[in-house]
Amino acid sequence: MGNQEKIAFSIRKEMVQSNLKGMRAVAWILMYVSFIITLIHYGEIFFDKTERAMVPIYIAIHTLMFYIDVAVLLFVREKRMTINSFNIQKYEHLVVVYIYTIILLITVISVMDVYFFHHAALYEVILIIVCTVFALPLRKIIWIILLTAPAIIASTYMSVGVSSENIKIILPMSLLIPVGIMIQYQTYKVRKQFNTQHILLDEExxxxxxxxxxxxxKNNELKEQALRDTLTNLPNRRAFNIKLTKIGHQLHKTQSLTVMMIDIDCFKKFNDYYGHLKGDEAIAKVASILEEVAEKYNAFVARWGGEEFVMISQHTEKFAEPLCEEILEEVRYLKIPHEQSDVDEYVTVSIGMCHAKITTNEHLQTCCELADQALYRAKKNGRNNFYRKKAIFDEKANASI
Incomplete structure (x- = not known):
């Protein structure tokens, strides 16, 4: 179903739902009217002897109308109705059948009223109610009007003849029917325009x-991409700085922090010998290992730049050294050949680590600087190892190492 068809169906559905609600409202009114009129006819106090002959017919018609309206109220409930493309026509027919049935029954009563009381007030009232409440195409309502109005006018002429009584019935009918048709046309037109605008507004x-x-x-995707390294898909240096800022905002009390600076050993020689494509592959593989280890220990790892990475863990001090040892072991286990290495036949890493209990942003920055210094010391000690610095901060935020 195309977009235009969906909109057309939505408008049609709104019209049907509105008419079904109107049908329930009319059913309540007519059920009450039928009940009261039936009681009046049972009493027979308003009729003379000749008029009492028509009382059983009145009672029968109003009783039938009463039960029709009861059926409408029982079975036509908004919560029970699920209007879709398969049953919408059924509900449209239901509304039309209800209107035709009610007007036909009222026409029979009105013909009797014309004969006994020389008026057709009930028909006129029902016609106005139908034209006001229901929004239907004129072609669906015009036939019942053309069928019933002439029947009342003909019965008027036959019962009264050409007289002032005849004029009292024909004149209101001749005025009311065109007015009712105009009301019906405008009701349908305005309701449809309103529903169309409503549906289109909802669509927009x-x-x-x-x-x-x-x-x-897309913005979130771009933000995510801006915080990711394109080669390794790890968080980049910008993401690392944001992480530091978040940690800094959470420093309401003393927290344990381990910062590890991780560098691939002799990487320039690797690039010169194997080429940059192989160098990128090596960086990506090492990054993958670091990501797995970080996930295992609930740590945060980012690519610092080039062949260097940084990892932050907020665990206690006892986790720091095993974490470094595992990283060294896992990278060696990759067995990436490195014939130009001064350390090993395979790619290795060096790690500078700083553990501290921090309370301020200054402590956090100092810890990162100490981890960088520790990395330099690990390289100086022969690489393929880790070097640890522990920072103890006094009240003035000075580090004792």
């Missing part, structure tokens, strides 16, 4: 919402 709001959600998703 839905499209706007979808575009906003798509734009938000």
């Amino acid at each position: 709001m839905t499209k706007t919402k979808q575009l906003s959600e798509l734009l938000a998703a």
Whole structure:
């Protein structure tokens, strides 16, 4: 179903739902009217002897109308109705059948009223109610009017003849029917325009919402990409700085922190010998290992730049050294050949690590600087190892190492 077809169906559905609600409202009114009129006819106090002959017919018709309206109220409930493309025509026919049935029954009563009381007030009232409440194409309502109005006018002429009584019935009918038709036409036209605008507005709001959600998703994707290293898909240095800022905002009390600076040993020689493509592959493999270890220990790892990485763990001190040892072992286990290495036949890493209990942003920055110094010391000690610095901060935020 195309977009235009969906909109057309939505408008049609709104019209049907509105008419079904109107049908229930009319059913309540007519059920009450039928009940009261039936009681009056049972009493027979308003009729003379000749008029009492028509009382059983009145009672029968109003009783039938009463039960029709009861059936409508019982079975036509908004919560029970699920209007779709398969049953919408059924509900449209239901509304039309209800209107035709009610007007036909009222026509029979009105013909009797014309004969006994020389008026057709009930028909006129019901016609106005139908034309006001229901929004239907004129072609669906005009036939019942053309069928019933002439029957009342003909019965008027036959019962009263050409007289002032005849004029009292024909004149209101001749005025009311065109007015009712105009009301019906305008009701349908205005209701349809309103529903059309409502549906189109909903469509535009839905499209706007979808575009906003798509734009938000794209913005989030771009933000995520801006914080990711394109080669390793690890968080980049910018993401690392944001992580530091978040940790700094959480420093309401003393927290344990381990910062590790990790560098691939003799990487320039690796690049010169194997080429940059192999160098990128080596960086990506090492990054993958670091990501696995970080996930295992609930740590944060990022690519610092080039062949260098940084990892932050907020565990206690006893986790720091085993974490470094595992990283060294896992990288060696990759067995990436490195014939130009001064350390090993395979690619290795050096790690500078600093553990501290921090309370301020200054402590955090100092810890990062000490980890960088420790990395330099690990390289000086022969690489393929880790060197640890422990920072103890006094109240003035000075480090004792």
